[in-house]
Amino acid sequence: MEFTGGGLLAIRITGSDVGKRVSVRYLTHGPATAATFADAVGVLVSWDAGVLVITRRTGESVRIPESSLVAGKVVPPGATRRRGPATSFAELAWVTARAWQPVESEPLGEWTLRAAAGFTRRANSVLPLGDPGMELDAALARVRDWYAARDLPAFVQAATGAESTQELLCAELEKRGWVREVSAQVWTGGLAPVADLDADVSEVRLDRDVDEAWLQRYQRFGVPGPHVLQVLRGGPSVWFASVPGTGPIPAAIGRCVVDGRWAGFMAVEVAPEYRRQGLATAVMTALARRALDEGASAAWLQVESENDGGQAMYAGMGFQVHHHYHHYRAGEGGQG
Structure with missing residues (x-):
């Protein structure tokens, strides 16, 4: 079923556009409120029984009755903004x-x-x-x-x-x-800007293998069985970073995997009492410099959607969201 609108607005999408990225404007209102315009941009994932479902980049699904549509069009692929290093x-x-x-x-x-x-x-x-x-x-x-x-x-x-x-x-x-x-986000960015950060890396130690002290700071498991070690050690070229604290457990840790042109940063953690001292930046910088030495040029990392502090730090390093x-x-x- 195809709709056409009068005036400057037109609905130029149909059920045959399922699977395409679209931009729509529609009317929405509550039981006691006047109708207002709302917009949705995302992939048209279904159009059944008079209801459109559009999935936004964040994963949120929006259900829109077709009777509420005011305007709609397919968004050309070329309109998508490139984020970070070019990659599929x-x-x-x-x-x-x-x-x-x-x-x-x-x-x-x-x-x-x-x-x-x-x-x-x-x-x-x-x-x-x-x-x-x-x-x-x-x-x-x-x-x-x-x-x-x-x-x-x-x-x-x-x-x-x-x-x-x-x-x-x-x-x-x-x-x-x-x-x-x-839900989490994958961010990408250039590797050189991270390596060029003005960070004190003198206390950052880089190792090829993980040790017991590193594992005690990485609190994502109970007893670290062989399966944990196998996952952490796996990858093309793996590096572990640590910054000593006042006791046997590091103040900060990180992990980086170099894979061709890519360097991936994971497990960057800082003890609560050492936060806001630049240790996470120091860990990232030291790992980035080692990855540059191995020929990498692009960087990626993953951050949970609710981690506002981490997102702010990574944005300051030049990273941008690639996908969720x-x-x-x-x-x-x-x-x-």
């Missing part, structure tokens, strides 16, 4: 995956099933890049069975603000009762 979503997704490798993995078509005894969702979720080789419901049933055999909850990691196929997958997962539990990713957990008794 697929390239960056594989680089980030290689930097945080699971203990075991198995292909499902072009998807990758990953497990690491429950240590972090990233290492215990499906990386759905491409076609699983079967209908979606069958693929999700296979995912449930694979994780159940390992006594793990089934998670799928999917992105928004990256490419339409990923956003469509997010919408299909939500339709089937999969619940989004955690979300972990969807299989709902109880849901489809797929």
Whole structure:
């Protein structure tokens, strides 16, 4: 069904535009308020039963009755602003995956099933890049069975603000009762600006392997079993940074994985009593300089959407949001 509007506004989208990035204006009002205009830009993931669903870059889904539409158009791909070093979503997704490798993995078509005894969702979720080789419901049933055999909850990691196929997958997962539990952002930037920061790196120690003191500062697990160490040590070229404190546990730590032109920063943590002393910047700078020595030129990192302090620090270093990713957990008794 196609709509046309009079005057300067026109609705130039139809149900055939599902999967494309669109910009729409619509009327919205509450029970006791006058109608006002609202805007939504994102991927049109469905248009069923008179309701449009648009997924924004952040992963938020907006439901809009078609009767409320005032204007709408498809946003050309060229209108998307380039953020950070030029890269495709697929390239960056594989680089980030290689930097945080699971203990075991198995292909499902072009998807990758990953497990690491429950240590972090990233290492215990499906990386759905491409076609699983079967209908979606069958693929999700296979995912449930694979994780159940390992006594793990089934998670799928999917992105928004990256490419339409990923956003469509997010919408299909939500339709089937999969619940989004955690969202994070992937930021990219040039590596040289980080290496050039005016930071005191004299106390930063760089090592090829992780030690017990580093692990005590990295409090993301209970007892650090072999699976934790395998994930932390995995990657093309891994470096661990630490800054000594007054006791045996470091005041600050960080991890960097160099993979071709990319350097990925992870596990940058500072003890509460040492914060606001520039230690996180010192760790990042020291790791960036080592990555430059290995030939890297671009940088990426991941930060949770609620971490306002981290986002402010990374923005000050020249990083920008590239895309958002979300972990969807299989709902109880849901489809797929």
